[in-house]
Every structure is written in structure tokens, then in C-alpha cells.
Amino acid sequence: MVQRQLSSDLLRGHVDTMILKLLQSGDKYGYEISKLIYMSSNEQYEIKEATMYSSLKRLEKDGCILSYWGDATQGGRRKYYKITSIGEDTYTQNKNDWEQAKRILERLL
Amino acid sequence: MVQRQLSSDLLRGHVDTMILKLLQSGDKYGYEISKLIYMSSNEQYEIKEATMYSSLKRLEKDGCILSYWGDATQGGRRKYYKITSIGEDTYTQNKNDWEQAKRILERLL
DNA sequence: TATATTACTATGACAGTCAAGGTAATTTGG
């Protein structure tokens, strides 16, 4: 069965959490993150670049991640992101919120 | 255990579907809808009036519901909302979308 | 008669998402 691409409004507010989750298994750069999300969702959700970068900006501003240019001697093209301890706490919190939201929606829909 | 009130951003986009679901069991007026949602969520989610009425406006504009004033001879204070067949189709569609979103989030979070 | 509650409405702000556009390095194919 071929699934339609999902309206991303239903995933709204969860992008930050997805990224924090991915970064828990090691530092990653932007493009890599978007590819991983696409694959992990079974090709059903493709994060838009603008969405991803604004999420990364937000996470960095809030101290949840920090960034560094990789391989600077080569021209420094990839920017890597690393989760902080604040980011780990935020992830746990967000995950709990999602569990709660899920229970509520299972009642109400 | 006392749950925090949920950040309503996590339920964003689902308000219309909640209302359509409620209207499937009979016509209801606005205030009644908000109380039912509050109770059905185990007092964990309280829809804001402005949110509810803008959802009702949107649903009516899209042909998913229609409205009529009840008890006009009395002064007509309650406005009732009735689901249409378009609304029923929309509900089914939205519910499926939610199931799909849920599966994706269970993978990605 | 004053107050609380029920019920509906309008307006303006905010935040997350995305379309569209841009820059530039590296890899691939002819």
C-alpha cells in the first residue's frame, strides 16, 4: 500500500524532538539529519530544509544543541550539531508530553 | 498523579477532528462542545474559546458542519452545529491521517 | 438588584512551517 505524504501540520511541534532524538546517537550535520528522518519514517515524512534549519536555530538558541564546523582545513562545509545536557532533558520532557498528547488524542478522536 | 496541562501546540491541527467526532453523536452547541472536550480528556485539555470558535468557523466555511439557532422564540441564544456528509468524510480522512502520524512519531521520537 | 454563569463574537499577536530563492563545493558522466 502506498501512503500519501502526510500533512506536516500533524507533526507540528515535534520536529525539535525528532532532531534531539537523532543527536543522542552522535553528532550529525544538517543534510544527514534530513535524510535520516526521511528514511526512519519509511519515506513517509520528508522534513523541509527551511523547517529543519529553523528548528536547529531554535534549539541552538535555547542551549539544547551546539554546532561546529567539521574539517575546517578542507573548506569547512559541514556544520555538525551536538546535543547538550539541556537538550537531553528537553528530549525527555518532550517525549513525555507526546505520550500524554497521544493518550488524549486516542480518547478524543 | 497530577498531570500538567498539556501544551496545546501538540494537539495543533486536531481540534477540527475532535469537534467532528463529537458531532457524530448528535448536534451540539459551542459551550457544550468545550465542556465535553474537557471532560473527555480527563480534565487534561481545555480548549480555548477563541480556538474552538475559529475551528467552528473554518468547519462551516468548508462545508463540514452547518449551524442553526436553537429555540428562536426564546431569544435564540444557543447556536447548534450539525455535521454534514462532507464532515463525516473529513473525519474519516483526518482520523486516518492521525493514525499515520502516530505511527511515524512512534518511530521518530 | 447585583453578581455569577452561560453563550457567542471579533481582533491582533505569535510561533512553527514552508515555498522560493540564493550561494558554493564536490562528484559524476561524457
Place this chain on the structure above:
DNA sequence: CCAAATTACCTTGACTGTCATAGTAATATA
């Protein structure tokens, strides 16, 4: 070796759902 495709990052402005705030008015209660 050069053109085209791919990789990679970034910005801007618009859109939409939500909500704080404010308002109107009828009914019930004290």
C-alpha cells in the same frame, strides 16, 4: 577537462492555527 548533478547551508516573507484579550447579552442565583 568541462558541464551537470548532487551535496550542503542559509535567508526571507507568507500562511495558518492558536490564544490573550476584550466585548456583548441573556439567564440564573443570592
